[in-house]
Amino acid sequence: MHPILATVLQRLGLGLLTLFLVSIIIFSAIEFLPGDFTEAVLGQSATEETVAAFRRELGLDQPAYVRYIDWIGSVAQGDLGQSFSGRASSGIDRSRSVAELIAPRLSNTLFLAGMTAIVAVPLALILGVTAALWRGGIYDRVVNAVTLSTISMPEFLVAYLLILFLATLNPIFPSLADVTSATPFWERVTKCALPCLTLTLVIVAHMMRMTRAAIINLLASPYIEMARLKGLKPSTVILRHALPNAWAPIANVVAFNLAYLVVGVVVVEVVFVYPGVGQLMVDAVTSRDIPVVQACALIFAGTYILLNLTADIVSIATNPRLLHPR
Amino acid sequence: MADDLLLDMRDVVIDGFSDERWHPIVRGVSLTLRRGEVLGLIGESGAGKSTLGLAAMGFARPGCRLTSGRIVFDGIDLMTASETKRQALRGSRIAYVAQSAAAAFNPAHRLIDQTVEATLAHGLRPEAEAVEDAKALYAAMKLPEPNTIGFRYPHQVSGGQLQRAMTAMAMSARPDLIIFDEPTTALDVTTQVNVLAAMKEAVERFDTAAIYITHDLAVVAQMADRIKVLRHGREIEEAETAEMLARPKDPYTRSLWAVRSIEKPARAASEPILEIAGVTAAYGSKPVLHDVTIRVPKGRTIAVVGESGSGKSTTARVVTGLLPPIEGTVRFDGAGLPPALKGRSKEQLRRIQMIYQMADTAMNPRHRVSEIIGRPLTFYRGLKGRAREEEVTRLLKLIELDESFADRLPGELSGGQKQRICIARALAAEPDLVICDEVTSALDQVVQEGILKLLMRLQEELGVTYIFITHDIATVRAIADEIVVMHQGRVVEQGPKDDILSPPHPDYTALLLASVPTMEPGWLEGAVIRQSALHAPD
Numbered sequence: 001m002h003p004i005l006a007t008v009l010q011r012l013g014l015g016l017l018t019l020f021l022v023s024i025i026i027f028s029a030i031e032f033l034p035g036d037f038t039e040a041v042l043g044q045s046a047t048e049e050t051v052a053a054f055r056r057e058l059g060l061d062q063p064a065y066v067r068y069i070d071w072i073g074s075v076a077q078g079d080l081g082q083s084f085s086g087r088a089s090s091g092i093d094r095s096r097s098v099a100e101l102i103a104p105r106l107s108n109t110l111f112l113a114g115m116t117a118i119v120a121v122p123l124a125l126i127l128g129v130t131a132a133l134w135r136g137g138i139y140d141r142v143v144n145a146v147t148l149s150t151i152s153m154p155e156f157l158v159a160y161l162l163i164l165f166l167a168t169l170n171p172i173f174p175s176l177a178d179v180t181s182a183t184p185f186w187e188r189v190t191k192c193a194l195p196c197l198t199l200t201l202v203i204v205a206h207m208m209r210m211t212r213a214a215i216i217n218l219l220a221s222p223y224i225e226m227a228r229l230k231g232l233k234p235s236t237v238i239l240r241h242a243l244p245n246a247w248a249p250i251a252n253v254v255a256f257n258l259a260y261l262v263v264g265v266v267v268v269e270v271v272f273v274y275p276g277v278g279q280l281m282v283d284a285v286t287s288r289d290i291p292v293v294q295a296c297a298l299i300f301a302g303t304y305i306l307l308n309l310t311a312d313i314v315s316i317a318t319n320p321r322l323l324h325p326r
Numbered sequence: 327m328a329d330d331l332l333l334d335m336r337d338v339v340i341d342g343f344s345d346e347r348w349h350p351i352v353r354g355v356s357l358t359l360r361r362g363e364v365l366g367l368i369g370e371s372g373a374g375k376s377t378l379g380l381a382a383m384g385f386a387r388p389g390c391r392l393t394s395g396r397i398v399f400d401g402i403d404l405m406t407a408s409e410t411k412r413q414a415l416r417g418s419r420i421a422y423v424a425q426s427a428a429a430a431f432n433p434a435h436r437l438i439d440q441t442v443e444a445t446l447a448h449g450l451r452p453e454a455e456a457v458e459d460a461k462a463l464y465a466a467m468k469l470p471e472p473n474t475i476g477f478r479y480p481h482q483v484s485g486g487q488l489q490r491a492m493t494a495m496a497m498s499a500r501p502d503l504i505i506f507d508e509p510t511t512a513l514d515v516t517t518q519v520n521v522l523a524a525m526k527e528a529v530e531r532f533d534t535a536a537i538y539i540t541h542d543l544a545v546v547a548q549m550a551d552r553i554k555v556l557r558h559g560r561e562i563e564e565a566e567t568a569e570m571l572a573r574p575k576d577p578y579t580r581s582l583w584a585v586r587s588i589e590k591p592a593r594a595a596s597e598p599i600l601e602i603a604g605v606t607a608a609y610g611s612k613p614v615l616h617d618v619t620i621r622v623p624k625g626r627t628i629a630v631v632g633e634s635g636s637g638k639s640t641t642a643r644v645v646t647g648l649l650p651p652i653e654g655t656v657r658f659d660g661a662g663l664p665p666a667l668k669g670r671s672k673e674q675l676r677r678i679q680m681i682y683q684m685a686d687t688a689m690n691p692r693h694r695v696s697e698i699i700g701r702p703l704t705f706y707r708g709l710k711g712r713a714r715e716e717e718v719t720r721l722l723k724l725i726e727l728d729e730s731f732a733d734r735l736p737g738e739l740s741g742g743q744k745q746r747i748c749i750a751r752a753l754a755a756e757p758d759l760v761i762c763d764e765v766t767s768a769l770d771q772v773v774q775e776g777i778l779k780l781l782m783r784l785q786e787e788l789g790v791t792y793i794f795i796t797h798d799i800a801t802v803r804a805i806a807d808e809i810v811v812m813h814q815g816r817v818v819e820q821g822p823k824d825d826i827l828s829p830p831h832p833d834y835t836a837l838l839l840a841s842v843p844t845m846e847p848g849w850l851e852g853a854v855i856r857q858s859a860l861h862a863p864d
Binding site: 321 | 380383385387388412413414415416417418421422424425426429430431432433434435443444447448478479481482
């Protein structure tokens with residue numbers, strides 16, 4: 001078997017193991033939340049008997065390890081369970097499955113994350129490479145200063161400033177990103193423009209600076225000097241000789257930021273009233289809708305693991321020592 | 327013969343920027359080169375050889391600048407030419423061969439792509455033709471499988487092969503001038519011979535002019551038509567090679583020649599202090615030492631010689647306990663040594679000390695000299711405060727440095743001074759056995775001589791035993807009493823210096839000795855023939 005394939009399979013196995021350990025942590029962390037769904041629904045005036053009966057019905061009277069095994073068992077079979085909300089102590093069950101609740105929200109989140117990634121990653125790479133090429137000059141300083149200022153501002157402030165300038169004063173984009181499943185593609189893109197721009201401003205600095213640093217770090221290498229002594233153009237030196245050796249650190253930072261786009265954008269969702277998975281999870285925590293919280297947390301963890309795995313694979317695949325063993 | 331002139335450098339001054347100011351690295355050197363001529367540039371590190379060599383390409387390293395003077399290459403003034411014009415010359419009419427081919431090849435691209443890169447970038451030939459030509463050049467450089475080796479990545483071929491490939495890369499554009507910047511310094515002697523011969527042949531075949539930069543006199547004697555000696559950025563003297571070798575004028579040049587003449591009579595063996603018996607060792611599952619038996623006589627210097635990968639340093643790691651052997655024993659001063667570092671007592675650790683090749687990386691850059699030497703004093707001998715300070719001063723005196731060095735950081739020392747501090751650190755433990763691992767390899771000839779003399783003097787005064795690991799036969803001649811020859815993890819032979827260095831030799835020793843360059847004209851050509859008779863590697 002090719003060593004790369006072996007490494008990928010090994011990392012994939014490790015990723016699954018990590019996900020399993022994370023599921024235990026998620027489950028225990030939720031156990032520590034004060035109160036549960038029954039108390040949240042029934043209120044403080046409920047009698048102990050009602051609460052106990054409701055708990056029995058939801059299965060909350062079982063010991064923690066039994067509930068964990070039940071949960072992880074069905075997750076392993078692809079069943080994320082039923083949401084608590086819609087259930088009442090009276091026994092009426094209007095609940096929906098967790099998958100059904102999360103699916104549209106997750107697809108919204110992935111749409112916004114994907115759109116932002118398409119804008120931000122190439123932009124960051126181009127800015128990073130050009131800043132490295134003209135390092136020390138005016139361009140480099142301006143790019144650094146601008147990206148650093150945008151990353152230093154809180155996201156909600158960036159969001160409100162963009163709304164002020166691009167929606168209110170100059171009505172170019174809509175200020176609300178209230179998409180539904182029926183929204184056509186182009187309208188969806190327009191509605192997502194401002195959230196996308198906000199997130200781009202937030203993540204571009206990190207990726208751009210790492211690209212720049214990774215390339216500059218290599219410029220002192222003898223093979224870069226050799227490339228210059230071959231009379232190659234500065235842009236060729238950087239693109240052909242420095243960049244291919246700089247992918248590993250860049251891929252790591254890109255993966256980290258993409259993960260952030262999926263799991264960390266609840267503030268931006270709130271500002272633009274965007275129906276993403278972040279808001280769903282916050283609401284579920286408030287109402288103690290445990291199956292939804294657990295499912296969201298597990299999806300977030302999986303995203304991190306998957307993206308980091310991808311970054312690892314990129315690092316390996318761009319290392320000729322591993323790609324072409326002796 | 328004026329139209330024969332290819333390169334004319336006049337009063338070239340090159341400045342380097344450090345400590346917040348510019349100061350001169352090359353201070354007004356002039357140099358001329360005719361078509362097809364090879365000029366040897368020789369001098370210790372910091373003499374400005376490489377800087378001058380690069381200036382011939384109109385190139386200054388980052389942090390350096392071409393300050394004044396004239397650099398005229400075939401009628402083009404490189405000092406006033408635009409960067410675009412200089413770029414057009416580099417790689418097409420002037421090519422460069424770097425010291426470490428392993429570092430100068432980009433790890434991300436195949437050899438052939440890098441070999442023809444300059445030729446294609448300058449639009450000198452169509453790609454298919456350049457690739458075919460590269461294969462022919464690989465064959466001319468005697469690389470194995472010349473038609474396919476180019477499709478490998480740099481890490482897939484050996485150091486000697488890379489160095490040949492780099493010469494082929496320089497030749498690809500058929501330049502008028504090649505700058506060879508210490509191209510064989512990083513190679514083993516047995517590999518060096520063939521690489522030198524291939525380079526020389528290539529330069530003669532295409533009638534290319536060359537500047538050959540090196541600190542090795544014997545190498546330059548084989549390669550150059552003329553030799554220029556540089557020191558501290560100034561020219562010391564220049565002459566035709568034969569003339570320079572026979573009658574060096576300047577005292578500095580003579581001192582360069584003199585290093586090779588230290589020779590110490592070997593002393594008779596004494597009772598052993600260290601006995602390595604039947605040691606087999608491995609890194610993981612990769613065996614490195616096979617049944618190694620070495621006897622080290624007390625108060626003597628035993629030189630362990632062999633090329634890289636022969637197991638010299640691994641033997642040292644076994645003795646120090648860093649690598650416990652799989653089989654075999656190490657006895658020290660009559661008693662068995664526990665195989666692993668952890669099992670050894672502080673006293674056992676104290677009695678065996680080590681000095682490394684790279685003094686730079688062997689010292690914590692943030693510790694002052696007083697701390698570097700003082701730590702073993704406290705750790706092994708429990709000295710503190712005033713007593714420790716006095717001992718540091720005494721040790722500094724022992725290594726011929728004054729007490730003001732105690733407050734310096736490693737960064738403020740020269741290469742030779744750093745190695746002296748490392749010697750003092752080893753001596754601080756009052757050891758019986760010191761393992762010197764290539765301690766002079768990274769140093770210039772003149773500095774080497776100082777360090778070797780110091781080590782010899784210390785041995786006379788303190789009676790310490792040395793295991794001296796080296797690949798340099800000149801060093802061995804200078805200081806060894808006994809010699810161990812190692813090859814591929816095995817001991818080829820062990821014996822008194824004079825026995826080992828005089829015939830008859832086992833095959834490998836003969837090959838090793840035949841590969842050490844001498845200053846005799848024509849040695850190189852003879853060495854290649856002798857080597858091929860002995861089945862040389864690579």
